[in-house]
Amino acid sequence: MTTEHKLKAKDFATDQDVRWCPGCGDYSILKQVQSVMAELELNRDEVVVVSGIGCSSRFPYYMNTYGMHSIHGRAPAVVTGLKIANPDLHVWMVTGDGDGLSIGGNHLLHILRRNVDVNVLLFNNEIYGLTKGQYSPTSEQNKKTKSTPFGSLDYPINPLAFAMGASATFIARSMDRDVKHLKKMLHRSEAHKGTSMLEIYQNCNIFNDGAFFSFTEKSSKPETAIFLEQGEPLVFGVDHSKGIRLDGYKPQVVDLEKDGFSKEDLWIHDETDIYKAQMLVRFFDDPSNVEGTYFPRPFGVIYAVDRPCYEDQLHAQVAEAKAKSKMNGLDDLLRGTSTWEVE
Amino acid sequence: MSDSIQIKEEVTIKFAGDSGDGMQFMGNLFTENTALKGNDLATFPDYPAEIRAPIGTMAGVSGFQLHFGSKQIFTPGDQVDVLVAMNAAALKANLTRLKKTGTVIVNEDGFDGKNLRLAKYEKGVNPIEDDTLNDYEVFKIQLTKLTRECLKESPLSMKEKDRCKNMFVLGFLLWRYTRNLDSILTFIKNKFAQKPEILAANIATLKAGYHYGETTETFTTTYEVKKATLPPGTYRNIMGNHALALGLITAGQKSGRPVFYGSYPITPASDILHHLSRHKDFNVKTFQAEDEIAAATATIGAAYGGDLAITGTSGPGLALKGEAIGLAMMLEIPMVILNIQRGGPSTGLPTKTEQADLLMAMYGRNGECPMPIISASTPTDAFEVAFEACRIAMEHMTPVLLLSDGYIANGAAPWMIPKADEIEPIEVKFAEPREEDDPAFLPYERNEKLVRQWALPGTKGLAHRIGGLEKEANTGNVSYDPANHEYMIKIRAAKVDKIAESIPAQKLEMGEENGDLLILGWGSTYGVIQSVVSEMMSEGVSVAHAHIRYIHPFPKNLDNIVKGFKRVVIPEINNGQLVKLIREKYLIEAIPYNKIQGVPISHSELKNFVKQVMEVKV
Ligand SMILES: Cc1ncc(C[n+]2csc(CCOP(=O)(O)OP(=O)(O)O)c2C)c(N)n1
Ligand code: SF4
Ligand SMILES: [Mg+2]
Numbered sequence: 001m002t003t004e005h006k007l008k009a010k011d012f013a014t015d016q017d018v019r020w021c022p023g024c025g026d027y028s029i030l031k032q033v034q035s036v037m038a039e040l041e042l043n044r045d046e047v048v049v050v051s052g053i054g055c056s057s058r059f060p061y062y063m064n065t066y067g068m069h070s071i072h073g074r075a076p077a078v079v080t081g082l083k084i085a086n087p088d089l090h091v092w093m094v095t096g097d098g099d100g101l102s103i104g105g106n107h108l109l110h111i112l113r114r115n116v117d118v119n120v121l122l123f124n125n126e127i128y129g130l131t132k133g134q135y136s137p138t139s140e141q142n143k144k145t146k147s148t149p150f151g152s153l154d155y156p157i158n159p160l161a162f163a164m165g166a167s168a169t170f171i172a173r174s175m176d177r178d179v180k181h182l183k184k185m186l187h188r189s190e191a192h193k194g195t196s197m198l199e200i201y202q203n204c205n206i207f208n209d210g211a212f213f214s215f216t217e218k219s220s221k222p223e224t225a226i227f228l229e230q231g232e233p234l235v236f237g238v239d240h241s242k243g244i245r246l247d248g249y250k251p252q253v254v255d256l257e258k259d260g261f262s263k264e265d266l267w268i269h270d271e272t273d274i275y276k277a278q279m280l281v282r283f284f285d286d287p288s289n290v291e292g293t294y295f296p297r298p299f300g301v302i303y304a305v306d307r308p309c310y311e312d313q314l315h316a317q318v319a320e321a322k323a324k325s326k327m328n329g330l331d332d333l334l335r336g337t338s339t340w341e342v343e
Numbered sequence: 344m345s346d347s348i349q350i351k352e353e354v355t356i357k358f359a360g361d362s363g364d365g366m367q368f369m370g371n372l373f374t375e376n377t378a379l380k381g382n383d384l385a386t387f388p389d390y391p392a393e394i395r396a397p398i399g400t401m402a403g404v405s406g407f408q409l410h411f412g413s414k415q416i417f418t419p420g421d422q423v424d425v426l427v428a429m430n431a432a433a434l435k436a437n438l439t440r441l442k443k444t445g446t447v448i449v450n451e452d453g454f455d456g457k458n459l460r461l462a463k464y465e466k467g468v469n470p471i472e473d474d475t476l477n478d479y480e481v482f483k484i485q486l487t488k489l490t491r492e493c494l495k496e497s498p499l500s501m502k503e504k505d506r507c508k509n510m511f512v513l514g515f516l517l518w519r520y521t522r523n524l525d526s527i528l529t530f531i532k533n534k535f536a537q538k539p540e541i542l543a544a545n546i547a548t549l550k551a552g553y554h555y556g557e558t559t560e561t562f563t564t565t566y567e568v569k570k571a572t573l574p575p576g577t578y579r580n581i582m583g584n585h586a587l588a589l590g591l592i593t594a595g596q597k598s599g600r601p602v603f604y605g606s607y608p609i610t611p612a613s614d615i616l617h618h619l620s621r622h623k624d625f626n627v628k629t630f631q632a633e634d635e636i637a638a639a640t641a642t643i644g645a646a647y648g649g650d651l652a653i654t655g656t657s658g659p660g661l662a663l664k665g666e667a668i669g670l671a672m673m674l675e676i677p678m679v680i681l682n683i684q685r686g687g688p689s690t691g692l693p694t695k696t697e698q699a700d701l702l703m704a705m706y707g708r709n710g711e712c713p714m715p716i717i718s719a720s721t722p723t724d725a726f727e728v729a730f731e732a733c734r735i736a737m738e739h740m741t742p743v744l745l746l747s748d749g750y751i752a753n754g755a756a757p758w759m760i761p762k763a764d765e766i767e768p769i770e771v772k773f774a775e776p777r778e779e780d781d782p783a784f785l786p787y788e789r790n791e792k793l794v795r796q797w798a799l800p801g802t803k804g805l806a807h808r809i810g811g812l813e814k815e816a817n818t819g820n821v822s823y824d825p826a827n828h829e830y831m832i833k834i835r836a837a838k839v840d841k842i843a844e845s846i847p848a849q850k851l852e853m854g855e856e857n858g859d860l861l862i863l864g865w866g867s868t869y870g871v872i873q874s875v876v877s878e879m880m881s882e883g884v885s886v887a888h889a890h891i892r893y894i895h896p897f898p899k900n901l902d903n904i905v906k907g908f909k910r911v912v913i914p915e916i917n918n919g920q921l922v923k924l925i926r927e928k929y930l931i932e933a934i935p936y937n938k939i940q941g942v943p944i945s946h947s948e949l950k951n952f953v954k955q956v957m958e959v960k961v
Binding site for chain 2: 010016044045046048050053060061063064065066067069070071074076077079081082083084086088106107109110178199210226227230233314317318321322324325327329330331333335336337338339341342343
């Protein structure tokens, strides 16, 4: 894994013109991925970026690594085959909310439960960008788009609850506009052995501008979003004046200044606690109404546990079968158990 | 003791019973024993799609036909010499196939009021009591009663005991064909090693059936079919799907690549997944995917990573894989797609055979997407064809589609086992690592065969991007240039066409070039064409047989061959598909013969048709 000189972020960029719309959130994600790969001192020859189809899925063309732009929704299966062929590769998979949760929802489900060692980056812009602005499975209900002039009817999917349901071993959320946080989450994704499911809120400034502004903009962010830190209490709000405590098995938002609770009373974040993670992924309230029982949207690593990876187990089975084999070469196999001779 | 042993040249036996009666198991055991005796043989298992089809009804009848002989055997046979009927429905469904003077072995206990009613015999009619069977030699055996009697000491439940009655018939038949029980005893001892009570019951009933023949039928003749004269070598009996799986493993061993097999279960392809998953010790990785699309795309991933990557399915699954195959074609990576055809369209006839996916294989993808197609013609041919498909895929960096069908998949035949060291290796060369000052790697640069290099992720200095978007020649960069697109379409097609330069010339299986009639086939019609052509040649007709293994591209000399005959008949188990390709390519008036009933074309059907064709003056 030795490279002559230390690579910089720009060494991970290709000579191809990046064709996203000016101002698209994808640019920021591309830049952070390139710089994280440089920080991690990854060897370009051992990295493969695989995507499906969508604006986001153009990503591999811009990465000076190995890459494959596959077909719509199927990247999880492609990377599964690739990791089975060569478990040593560092595989990153890029998908969109349509690619990963609509046409490819089935495959995403299965890669998560198999726990193939791949970093999944799900660019969620709550819209179909490449096909010019139809609603997606993550779009809010009643969304007016080209294909839904009277408003969309489908209830939106909650990507991280989906991942939880699929028994993912790593579940995290970040956003294009918080560069520091995004980089941290990319580092965590790569560090995790198994399928890392990182949902990234990404602004499509052409077809769904501002979809996540309430989480990403300074003015509203403190009230709408909560940033999780392992071992730390769940606090949010301006000056961390609010927190979340557990009242039995029910989460409760408390005002640390008014309600008579201190930080010691709050829910301590534990990434390995499946019950707490189940609750956190369900913090999915509409940020346009932060009054009343609103729970802030969690960002950070919600859940991270170890479980053996599919490809490692498969290779172990092959190794064991070889070690225990009673066959003495191909001739034995071809002959089988009962033969006869013709003279 | 029996009266005498009569020598027979060939015999066809049909085992028929309820799908729960163990007909396939019994048929396979008898076949294995027949093979070990050194006979040539062909089999035809025919069973309902439902695992537990309604008991006692015509719909629930499961059959297994075996044709064996001391002469060359081409097909499982049209008419049968011996019919084993485990119940009334089995007799009713098969009696018309029994030769005059044939033998019927019936389970008397399967002809009670209920069974007769379920088989829809009229009230009061019992075919084994009236004169229905007058023309035949009939053995009425009270199988259920005798089996229970034989097992009265066994701790098994009544249901389990009744399930042993197939062993009784098997024993009886083994006696009748002067076989010894050794190979079957060895087999069932292995199979039921963990279940001593079931093993004991099976052995007891098998022996009881054998002795029943010896003791009760004292004045009957037994038969013997002598060894067939096959080319010298070591043989085993093998089914098509098994041979195909072995061909894939052999290709892995001979190319030095690990085998990856991605598949989603579907009849009649599942057995390939089952076989391969047992042979991990031969560097085989099997992946049961969540659907056929995932199976195909995971296979693409594995091929990209450097495995000998194969995906297998049947018709409906091939329809799902279409987009992925287009991607593999566009990426130009090696991959094999198996389609074990069954009756279509849609779910169609899952357990029956058909050849109706040929045009889907040729054209079933979006855009201009020609790909190599190769087809297996017999169960044993499946081995070679599987190997050949892998060779073409890796040597020409292309997806290859292999067509087989249910009849080949489940049919069995004696196979002369090849010696591993006599099989030609498959040369695999990956793109070489590069240093920083080497010229840039061009992923879509081509050699004289128009083949690009297989460049594995992880190789130093070759980082590059591939994808489904049209790519610029040589660099592989995305390109929307109009002229480049046309150039790339043509060059991908030309690459596939060039394969014709490295495949064997089309040969005639029988007969001479330039005659009155050519029967041109592909796939599982091989046996019936052989049998008709050999018979007609002996009758002095100027007829020949050619069988196409390489369907796309066709062998270069096929043109000359088809144009050398006054008439070309193309029999197919579909509504006329190869015939379209031949007419289109060679502009000849090929004559289709089609049967689309889920069963193979029979000897007499084809022969009658060919005779009619010969009567028309040309
Ligand atoms: C089989 C197939 N169906 C439809 C399309 C058209 N298509 C391309 S991208 C896309 C939606 C992409 O949405 P998303 O995954 O959210 O990606 P984004 O463009 O928003 O990044 C669709 C429907 C296609 N390329 N292939
Ligand atoms: S359409 Fe939206 S997602 Fe696509 S490139 Fe433009 S801004 Fe980005
Ligand atoms: Mg989107």
